[in-house]
Structure formats: structure tokens, C-alpha cells
Amino acid sequence: MIDYERFLNPEQLEAVTAGDGPLLVLAAAGTGKTQTLVYRVAHLIGRGVPPAAILLLTFTNRAAREMLERARSVAGDSAAEVWGGTFHHVCNRMLRRHAPRLGYRHDFIIADRDDSRKLIDDCVKELKLGGKEFPGKDVLAGLFSHAVNRDEPLEDVVGTRLDHLACNIEDVCCVQQRYIELKEKLAVMDFDDLLLNGLRLITEHEDIRRLYQKQFQHILVDEYQDTNLLQAQFVDTLVGSEDGNIMVVGDDFQCIYSWRGADFRNIMSFPARYPNARIVRLERNYRSVPEILEVANASIAQNPEQFQKTLRATRGGGSRPMLHIVKDGREQAEVIVRLIRRYQDSGLALRDMAVLYRAHFHSIELQMELGRVNIPAAVTSGIGVFEQAHSKDVLALLRLAHDPQDRLAFDRLICLLPGVGPRTAATLWHKLGSVCDCRNPARRAQLAGLLRPAAREGWEAIDSALDDYFADEPHTRASKLIGGFVKGFYEGYLTKTYENASERVDDVYELGAQIDNSPSVAAFLQEVALLTNTDQVDGRETGRQADAVRLSTVHQAKGLEWPVVFIIWAVEGMFPSARAVGELADDSEERRLFYVATTRAREALHILVPGWRHVKGGQIYPCVQSRFVTEIPNRLLDTRYGLKF
DNA sequence: ACTTTATGCGTTTTT
């Protein structure tokens, strides 16, 4: 029997041991939200609920993995059978089983952000729209996504978000229509389709809805404040009744994804949608020293219309957060280097420290400085390994090998050949009859015959790699195909295309090893589009990751904590970001982001405010201290100037 | 004429 009272405080215990019925846990930052979810899962299993009857929806795959691992150590190995993952992941898993019910193949292709933008661009060109006044593909993708995730008509979204642009709303709708048709034709779902079709599956098909309602006796949702309307509908439908077994955990103060359609009204209206919901508040913060919490509380108090919560400290006194007024980005980097060295001398490891910023490019100057003075830094970069060109190239080869109809993969692969671009790729695809059966040597030879000599040479190398690969069936190993591909063709391509070709070669071999270790190549390919950079970085950390300072955007730091945190570029226009303030005329989400940043720190928080910003071209702009700093009472901060501290 | 490739520049946040 688990001694819950030993590991949980009274509020956490109440949430963990609550009986059936809806439950809303308002868990402020650092109050043991994860602990509560982990023990709730353990408690349910202990009560006799079959693990496979529990659905745990999280914001990242990493969060699900961590929670289930911990639940496993508390409740035993059976916890591994709990369904856990992101909404996209769970929808994908359901859709792989039932896709034909919606007119899709089981092996539909997932289009990542790049793929869908490319497809949208194709639609625009096909409809001969384009032009100066017409929105670009990113804007269009954003509009489509917004409409889907908020369940609003596209016309309204275009009307409100694009009123300054004198473009025809109907044209935009035409592009969307064409985009939807094109996706259907290519058997492709984009990220939004996974959610949309996951929801359609259980709303339009009663038997499937019943199946999953019966299977999932308990549904738990983490980071509920960052769900969008579609996701909330998905959960509500699966729960089925207003007295169902649904537990949602969240903190409206930490809703930072509304630009992606998240709507913290989901959490605000939860008590109205589930009138009998029990509400538990977790306010005892175990993470940070009181001085840091005071700053966080003072900051978030500026936002109206939220569930009132105050972080109460449980820890003893530490020291006040430091505000560093520095000359410019260079001095900012210098201050951080000195502070890092000082913390190292006092016994902290580099992995105990993190530098947080609003946008990736804010960190470039610091990265260079850290490199110069040999302080190892782990950057959670904007694009993960799987999203980088070389991974995608290799994945395209594997995808095409396993699915002759994967046009996106074909295009990508064939365009690597010299003298072949999108146009020739399209012609070739047509000439081949909309299939590229790599399993069939005769078909591969046919393709070779259609290519120009320069391109043919490259294709022949790929051809022999494919030949070797299929010779081993059914025990094909991805690493073998990748090895042949790299040696015969890709290494040469990489060396003439990129500076850091050898790193990329290493990455690609690593990718092969990972696929060999996964259950099957096909399963890996079906999941890979949903794996994110943070999943990947953490995967590596367990491996050979050395001790390093973490550099991260605030968004990617969500759910993490460090003894020492630096927030850089706390100036107007950068944090809050100029775009966010201009577009929304409401800075509350940016303030929540600042709140998330401050509450990542356990012992020490340093906020840096440079006075000048060097833009390339030699221009210098003065910086104004961020409103988020200015609105904090002076007495809560320890202000230092320049290099004196 | 049509395609591919080279060059220079600007960057919010991401499943």
C-alpha cells in the first residue's frame, strides 16, 4: 500500500484520492502538479482501474513519458499500459485504426508545418492568385489553422485578422478549398487534421465513440489552460456526461499558447460545463524562494479576469531577484558569463542554470560569447533534429521505400538530384503514373531512364542502396539503407551543400540507429512527424549529454525548473515582443509568459536589461526597460549596474 | 522559354 500522506499535502491528497466525477485542479506554478497527476494515476490503478482504461493527455510527449515513468515506479510496471501523450498523438493512434471510416487509408501521411505550407503555396499558384496584395503561405496557413482550432468560419477569421489587407476573402476560401482537396488526393493530414478528424471520428460515428467512451474510464488532462476549443470538445465528447470521470489540471496564469488557438476560457468555464465538479486549489509552492514568488505574484496581479490564486511560499528565505542594468548585449553576455563562473565556484553545475528569452534569435550573441569562453551550452533550438533538412531527406527516402504513393517524400528525394527541381519532379511523378515503387527494380530503372545523365548517376547510387535494402527482407534495417544512401550519394550532396556536412552525417547515422531500435520502421515513420525538438533534446540528455547551461525560449521552458535562471533582453519590443503587443492590443499573454519565466527559478533569478541594441548594419537603438520589470515594486528587486555586483 | 541555382536578408512563440 502506498503511503500517500507521506508524499502529498492535504490539497494534493484531496485531488489524488477524490472519488469518481469531474475534478478541476487549479495548480499554480511549482505546486506539485506533476506529483499530483502521477499519484492520481497510481491511486486509480491501486483502486483496480485497468491501466489501459486511463487516458492521460499532456502537452508534450516528454511530459507523458516522464509522468508514466514515475507512475510506474510508484504503482508498478502496469502503469506503462496507460494511454498517454499529446492530443495529436492520441488522435493519430485512434485514426490509424479507424481512418477508412473517414475516407482515409490507414497509412495516411502526416504533413508537418513545412509540407503544409508547400502544399498551400502550390494551391495559390494553381489558382493563379499570388500577387502583392495576396497573403503569403505562412499567413494563409495561420488563418486556416486558426479557423480549424477555434472552430470559426474562415470568412470571419479572414475578416478580423486581415481587415487591413485589400484581398478578396473568397479567394482565400478558394485556396483553402483547394488545399483540402489536395490533401485528400495525396492521402495527407496536417497537424490540424489530426485533431479535427480525431474529433470527427468520435462525433460522427457513434460506435467508435461508444468504443472509446467504454475504454477510457478515467481521463486526465494536463496543462488544460493551453487546450483549444477542438481539444476541449474532444475531451468533452470522450467523457460523454457532465458527471464523467474527468480530471483537468491547469493554471490560467500560465496560458501562453493562445496564438495557437488555446483558449483559457476552457478552464474558466469548466465549472459551468461540469456543474458538479469538485475544485481543488494548489497554492503551496515548493519550488522557489519567497523573494522570487513575490515578484511573480506582483507581476501577474496586473492581469484581470483570472482565477485568483496567490503563490504561498513553503521554503525559507533566499535572496531577492537581481535586476541588472547593462550597457548592451555584449555587456549582458559578459555579466552572465561572470555570474555563471561565480555559481560554478559555489558548487553549482552548469545544468543547474538556464537562460530564458522571448525569441530564439535573442540568444545568438550570448551563444557566441559562451562559445568564446568555452562554457558548454545546450540550446533547445528552434528546429529539432527531425525537422532539419538532412533528417527530412533521409526520412523521405525511407518513406518512399515503404509507401510508393508518398508524393511528398518523392518530391523531396528527387529534388536532391542535380538539375532536378520541383518542376521536373512533378513531371516525373506524372510519367511514372503517380507511383514510385522502389521495391520493383524495373520501375526504378524506368525512373533512371527518364533522368538527365547528371541526375541519373545520383539515382543509380540510391537505386543500389534500395536493392541491398530489399534483399534483406523481411529483416530490413533502416541503418543499412541509410548507410548505402549516405555513402553512395548523400555524403557528397551534403559536402557541397553545407558547411557542417560531417555533423549532419553523424545525425543521419544516429537516426538510423534510432529507427533500428524502434518497434518497426513503419511505426517510426508514422510517429516521427509528431516528435518535437524538446522530445529529442531530452532523449539525448539521457545519453551522452554533457553538463551544460540550458538556453531556451520561455515557451520551451514550460514545465521545467532550474536553481538559477537568467531572463535576458527584458526590454520593450523584445519581451514583450513588439508583434504581440501591436497585434493583440493586449499584453496579458505576454505577461503570463513573463510569469512563467520567473517561476522557473528555484534559488536565484537574474533579469537583464540592456540599454542599447546593436542591429546589423552598425545601427544602434536605445532600449526601454520592459513594462514587466517597471511594474514590479522596487523593493522586491536588487538592482545592480553594469559589471558591479 | 522555362528551370535550376546563387546570393543576400530578415527572424515570435510550436503540436
Next chain:
DNA sequence: CGCATAAAGT
């Protein structure tokens, strides 16, 4: 890194 534009290649 991706995008737009201009130049080179077929």
C-alpha cells in the same frame, strides 16, 4: 533557416 530576386544553365 527560409524567402525573394537575379543570374546562369538547359
